[in-house]
Amino acid sequence: xxxxDDLARLPPVxxxxxxxxxxxxxxxxxxxxxxxxxxxxxxxxxxxxxxxxYNRIMLSSVLAGDKQLDEIVINPREWYEENGIRLxxxxxxxxxxxxxxxxxxxxxICVPYDRLLIATGSKPLAPRxxxxxxxxxxxxxxxxDVDKMLAAARTHRHAVVIGGGLLGLxxxxxxxxxxMSVALVHLMPTLMERQLDAAAGQLLQRDLDxxxxxxxxxxxxxxxTGVDHAESVLLEDxxxxxADLVVLAIGIRPRIELAVAAGxxxxxxxxxxxxxxxxxxxxxxxxECVEHRGQVFGLVAPIWDxxxxxxxxxxxxxxxxxASKALSTSLKITGVEVFSAxxxxxxxxxxxxxxxxxxxxxxxxxIVLRDGRxxxxxxxxxxxxxxxxxxxxxxxxxxxxxxxxxxxxKVFAEAESGGAKAVDYEAMPDDTQICGCxxxxxxxxxxxxxxxxxxxxxxxxxxxxxxxxxxQCTGQVxxxxxxxxxxxxKATKKTVCDCTEADHDEVRAAIRTQQLxxxxxxxxxxxxxxxxxxxxxxxxxxxYLLCEWPGEYHDDASSxxxxxxxxxxxxxxxxxxxxxxxxxxxTTPAExxxxxxxxEKFNIPTVKVTGGQRIDLLGVKKEDLPAVWxxxxxxxxVSGHAYAKGLRTVKTCVGxxxxxxxxxDSTGLGVKLEKMCWGSWTPHKVKFAVSGCPRNCAEASIxxxxxxxxxxxxxxxxxxxxxxxxxxxxxxxxVSTEDEVLQYAGAFMQLYREEAHYMERSAPWIARVGIDYVxxxxxxxxxxxxxxxxxxxxxxxFARIDPWHERASGAAAAAFQPLPELAGALA
Numbered sequence: 055x056x057x058x059d060d061l062a063r064l065p066p067v068x069x070x071x072x073x074x075x076x077x078x079x080x081x082x083x084x085x086x087x088x089x090x091x092x093x094x095x096x097x098x099x100x101x102x103x104x105x106x107x108y109n110r111i112m113l114s115s116v117l118a119g120d121k122q123l124d125e126i127v128i129n130p131r132e133w134y135e136e137n138g139i140r141l142x143x144x145x146x147x148x149x150x151x152x153x154x155x156x157x158x159x160x161x162x163i164c165v166p167y168d169r170l171l172i173a174t175g176s177k178p179l180a181p182r183x184x185x186x187x188x189x190x191x192x193x194x195x196x197x198x199d200v201d202k203m204l205a206a207a208r209t210h211r212h213a214v215v216i217g218g219g220l221l222g223l224x225x226x227x228x229x230x231x232x233x234m235s236v237a238l239v240h241l242m243p244t245l246m247e248r249q250l251d252a253a254a255g256q257l258l259q260r261d262l263d264x265x266x267x268x269x270x271x272x273x274x275x276x277x278x279t280g281v282d283h284a285e286s287v288l289l290e291d292x293x294x295x296x297a298d299l300v301v302l303a304i305g306i307r308p309r310i311e312l313a314v315a316a317g318x319x320x321x322x323x324x325x326x327x328x329x330x331x332x333x334x335x336x337x338x339x340x341x342e343c344v345e346h347r348g349q350v351f352g353l354v355a356p357i358w359d360x361x362x363x364x365x366x367x368x369x370x371x372x373x374x375x376x377a378s379k380a381l382s383t384s385l386k387i388t389g390v391e392v393f394s395a396x397x398x399x400x401x402x403x404x405x406x407x408x409x410x411x412x413x414x415x416x417x418x419x420x421i422v423l424r425d426g427r428x429x430x431x432x433x434x435x436x437x438x439x440x441x442x443x444x445x446x447x448x449x450x451x452x453x454x455x456x457x458x459x460x461x462x463x464k465v466f467a468e469a470e471s472g473g474a475k476a477v478d479y480e481a482m483p484d485d486t487q488i489c490g491c492x493x494x495x496x497x498x499x500x501x502x503x504x505x506x507x508x509x510x511x512x513x514x515x516x517x518x519x520x521x522x523x524x525x526q527c528t529g530q531v532x533x534x535x536x537x538x539x540x541x542x543x544k545a546t547k548k549t550v551c552d553c554t555e556a557d558h559d560e561v562r563a564a565i566r567t568q569q570l571x572x573x574x575x576x577x578x579x580x581x582x583x584x585x586x587x588x589x590x591x592x593x594x595x596x597x598y599l600l601c602e603w604p605g606e607y608h609d610d611a612s613s614x615x616x617x618x619x620x621x622x623x624x625x626x627x628x629x630x631x632x633x634x635x636x637x638x639x640x641t642t643p644a645e646x647x648x649x650x651x652x653x654e655k656f657n658i659p660t661v662k663v664t665g666g667q668r669i670d671l672l673g674v675k676k677e678d679l680p681a682v683w684x685x686x687x688x689x690x691x692v693s694g695h696a697y698a699k700g701l702r703t704v705k706t707c708v709g710x711x712x713x714x715x716x717x718x719d720s721t722g723l724g725v726k727l728e729k730m731c732w733g734s735w736t737p738h739k740v741k742f743a744v745s746g747c748p749r750n751c752a753e754a755s756i757x758x759x760x761x762x763x764x765x766x767x768x769x770x771x772x773x774x775x776x777x778x779x780x781x782x783x784x785x786x787x788x789v790s791t792e793d794e795v796l797q798y799a800g801a802f803m804q805l806y807r808e809e810a811h812y813m814e815r816s817a818p819w820i821a822r823v824g825i826d827y828v829x830x831x832x833x834x835x836x837x838x839x840x841x842x843x844x845x846x847x848x849x850x851x852f853a854r855i856d857p858w859h860e861r862a863s864g865a866a867a868a869a870f871q872p873l874p875e876l877a878g879a880l881a
Contacts, residue, residue, distance in 0.1 A: 074173035075101025078341030085365025104144035117228030150316040176306035176342035185278025207232035210298030222303035330364040358493025393440035397430030491523035551590035558811040594812035604849040617697035633696035638724030639667030648689030666703030683858035704728040709746030718763035720746035773820035800843035
């Protein structure tokens with residue numbers, strides 16, 4: 055069926071026509087131009103869209119406001135001109151005449167070809183749902199769709215996304231970032247069921263719930279209602295969701311109409327062989343429109359491989375063949391890390407599943423083993439090892455020796471003699487893919503660095519596109535830069551976000567030295583690229599200003615996460631968790647009665663003792679929060695700040711008052727610490743503990759600040775945390791009195807508040823600056839320690855205010871009322 059190509063059969067100047075100006079088409083042209091044989095072609099490209107080639111997988115970033123359209127352009131018009139390519143945009147090809155070897159466009163342009171490349175891509179699936187034709191209904195496939203969605207976000211309020219796969223979730227998040235109230239309808243019980251197992255899908259839904267997206271899983275769409283415009287989405291079970299905008303994202307199918315009319319062999323897609331030829335030997339096809347060995351494609355990695363093979367074949371390379379590899383999936387939602395590849399679960403009893411799950415940290419890992427080899431991986435919350443797992447799968451490496459450690463990741467699994475093996479980039483094959491978004495291999499990066507003498511990450515990005523899209527491979531690209539450029543490589547500056555060239559320390563210094571007291575002033579002084587900032591920098595600036603000017607700057611609630619705005623933790627079903635403060639883990643019969651009365655009065659389904667020695671009321675309705683807080687407040691209970699970037703708990707043991715091993719009053723000291731530090735805002739959450747003796751029942755050695763009581767006084771420990779990456783504390787100092795403990799605690803809190811980066815726990819902060827630095831500031835400099843403590847106590851005069859009492863008294867009442875339009879939908 056397929057014949058070998060031979061450049062000798064082509065005329066000296068051959069005509070190549072490309073139908074499609076998307077990622078697959080232009081990547082093929084790029085690969086063709088790398089070969090000597092590509093120089094004999096005169097290339098004409100037809101694009102149905104009025105744009106140059108852009109990175110379609112980054113549309114979600116444009117929708118969310120993280121990138122502008124010009125930032126996702128892959129090949130500007132100058133590139134076409136420089137390579138002698140005739141580009142015809144906004145004009146779709148409507149016919150292929152295989153006998154005459156011509157293509158004809160909708161505008162009547164007829165172009166002859168010696169070779170033809172079809173890259174028509176895919177189209178969104180559109181089920182037969184009444185109302186699909188209404189204005190306000192769109193897909194999520196191209197720039198035109200994004201423009202419609204952005205226009206709707208400016209003038210409308212409610213969006214419904216139909217489909218809980220990759221595209222649907224990214225659309226929902228983008229619209230939420232644009233300020234819309236977003237509901238997502240998904241037919242299956244869990245999200246991304248093709249890429250994630252049920253456990254990871256549930257974690258994903260929980261995290262996006264907390265970010266304000268409402269989910270209707272197992273939801274079958276019956277109808278989109280409206281007269282002149284979409285008004286709501288009606289589900290088969292009778293639930294109705296208000297919708298000014300409805301986005302369809304339930305899947306894609308190959309766009310094959312042109313190939314069908316031309317008489318090419320078709321199945322689900324345009325059938326191609328290993329050489330990317332269709333049933334007509336003069337016609338090639340790549341991308342989402344093709345079918346190879348019964349498989350169609352929706353992910354970018356195999357399409358890059360197809361483009362490489364097709365470009366080589368068009369240039370006369372008879373050896374190039376396409377073969378599918380194990381594929382990986384990731385999600386482009388800021389702060390949500392998802393990675394999967396291969397099998398999601400065991401196929402039979404001979405397969406092994408190994409899982410690690412930490413609910414509190416939101417981390418889930420699962421690997422699937424078969425005959426001593428890795429055949430599947432699902433990662434949620436911690437995906438740094440994704441490409442390593444993928445390489446093990448593709449290489450079919452025997453991992454039997456690593457089995458017991460494999461689920462913990464590369465560093466732990468390969469640890470030898472107290473250290474992990476560094477990546478050997480010299481031995482790494484040149485065709486190892488580093489950047490999945492742009493299909494850039496290690497060899498391409500090394501060649502560009504050495505040939506062009508690149509020394510910075512930004513230069514590597516500009517010349518290779520590696521790490522220029524989602525950025526997940528940035529660390530690897532930096533390591534390759536260091537390997538390939540050696541001593542000439544320049545360190546990459548870690549800026550606050552893409553809005554600025556300033557890093558966290560420079561921002562904090564500017565706020566302090568230039569007396570900047572508003573976010574607008576900071577953005578103006580440091581030449582912010584976006585006048586309004588972004589989702590990364592707004593919370594950081596809000597915290598830095600609050601820390602520096604506690605008596606003058608007013609907290610901007612809109613720059614906080616939803617849990618901090620509502621002073622309660624949202625749960626997976628849309629209800630909330632309320633945790634009253636219990637000083638040092640102590641409570642009274644009156645407080646317990648009050649908690650029990652509230653649980654009964656408001657029909658709260660779950661009452662749980664937490665790991666921090668408090669009681670959690672789970673399942674509180676949003677509209678009931680102020681009344682719950684009011685009743686708890688009458689018993690003297692205040693917010694436990696379980697949602698806060700601040701002091702969460704001070705865990706204690708009973709100490710010498712009750713325990714025969716106790717050496718000091720650990721409970722009393724814990725209460726004093728908590729009453730001094732509660733309400734504070736810090737770069738990240740903070741946990742304290744006080745253990746009454748070295749037996750350490752309160753687990754003080756894995757807290758941000760821990761106190762272990764001894765006969766001679768108190769050992770102060772800092773910089774610990776639990777979770778997946780456990781860090782044991784460093785010994786700061788031994789003191790003899792409670793007053794010293796309180797002073798050191800206040801000074802430590804203020805040093806951490808003033809110098810750590812926003813969203814940096816004390817453990818990585820101390821790992822970054824070093825325990826010796828902290829000791830110099832706190833132990834060796836008594837005057838500086840006193841000043842730090844006084845600054846902390848001053849800031850606390852503005853912080854120790856119970857937000858529950860304020861809201862129970864009516865503050866921000868509108869935030870706790872259900873939207874009238876949604877009341878019926880969520881009933």
